[in-house]
Amino acid sequence: MNIGIMGTGMVARAHAERLIETGHKVILGTRDPVQTLTRTEADFMGNPPFAVWQKLNPQARLGSFDKAASFGELLINATLGSGSLNALQLAGPENLAGKILVDVSNPLDFSGGSQPILFVSNTDSLGEQIQRFFPQAHVVKTLNTATAPIQVNPGLLADGDHHAFLCGNDVDAKFDVQRFLTDNYGWQHIADLGDISSARALEMMIPMWVRLFGAIGSPLFNFKVVGLKR
Numbered sequence: 001m002n003i004g005i006m007g008t009g010m011v012a013r014a015h016a017e018r019l020i021e022t023g024h025k026v027i028l029g030t031r032d033p034v035q036t037l038t039r040t041e042a043d044f045m046g047n048p049p050f051a052v053w054q055k056l057n058p059q060a061r062l063g064s065f066d067k068a069a070s071f072g073e074l075l076i077n078a079t080l081g082s083g084s085l086n087a088l089q090l091a092g093p094e095n096l097a098g099k100i101l102v103d104v105s106n107p108l109d110f111s112g113g114s115q116p117i118l119f120v121s122n123t124d125s126l127g128e129q130i131q132r133f134f135p136q137a138h139v140v141k142t143l144n145t146a147t148a149p150i151q152v153n154p155g156l157l158a159d160g161d162h163h164a165f166l167c168g169n170d171v172d173a174k175f176d177v178q179r180f181l182t183d184n185y186g187w188q189h190i191a192d193l194g195d196i197s198s199a200r201a202l203e204m205m206i207p208m209w210v211r212l213f214g215a216i217g218s219p220l221f222n223f224k225v226v227g228l229k230r
């Protein structure tokens with residue numbers, strides 16, 4: 001399948017690597033491909049500049065958001081939460097129409113320091129904003145509650161005995177995303193939380209995730225809900 005991944009950060013790269021391994025073709029979308037390729041600095045997490053990563057992953061193509069979105073039969077939003085609506089607008093609403101948009105973004109605001117707050121919460125969410133702004137896309141919010149390496153390889157922890165969550169308005173899209181997560185990444189336990197308004201809950205798990213990260217000292221952990229069948 002052709003997959004358009006919106007983003008060039010560690011999440012986008014993790015999905016691209018795994019999806020190429022599983023036989024898909026991917027284009028990663030960015031605001032300015034030339035500028036992205038000329039970056040020479042590691043990001044604040046220590047991830048190498050995009051060009052260095054791409055040399056190691058030559059099958060991963062880079063393009064504008066618009067190019068990645070028109071290429072993808074399925075799309076993944078892996079952009080900074082505060083830039084997601086802009087990125088998807090640049091991708092072009094017509095390129096999102098009728099497609100599944102897997103949304104892994106989080107509405108984080110780090111302006112107050114290392115403990116982020118959410119710039120939307122309680123009565124709305126970024127997942128809902130994306131669905132409202134792009135009503136013809138089938139937005140499925142998922143995987144935002146796990147770090148990138150676990151998103152694409154749950155087997156890294158406890159033989160995969162922990163949970164992914166998802167929500168969205170389109171039942172068929174959620175079914176397809178569940179299968180996509182299982183077939184490509186190996187997720188065994190996926191809890192469907194209902195319509196896209198459950199993105200509020202999924203995004204409001206992130207302050208808890210950040211505190212756990214501080215307590216554990218590693219991002220390699222995940223949530224497991226006892227009592228759920230899947």
Ligand SMILES: NC(=O)c1ccc[n+]([C@@H]2O[C@H](COP(=O)([O-])OP(=O)(O)OC[C@H]3O[C@@H](n4cnc5c(N)ncnc54)[C@H](OP(=O)(O)O)[C@@H]3O)[C@@H](O)[C@H]2O)c1
Nearest residue numbers: 007008009010011030031078079080081083105106147148
């Ligand atoms: N890091 C994790 O393990 C993790 C786990 C769960 C969820 N998430 C969520 O996944 C998303 C991606 O995270 P990340 O760490 O890989 O990268 P990130 O640094 O949060 O996002 C990088 C991407 O966002 C784009 N971007 C930034 N500002 C923009 C703007 N104003 N307009 C359009 N695009 C903009 C960048 O575009 P350019 O390519 O043009 O620079 C880049 O492609 C985030 O929402 C994050 O909260 C991350």
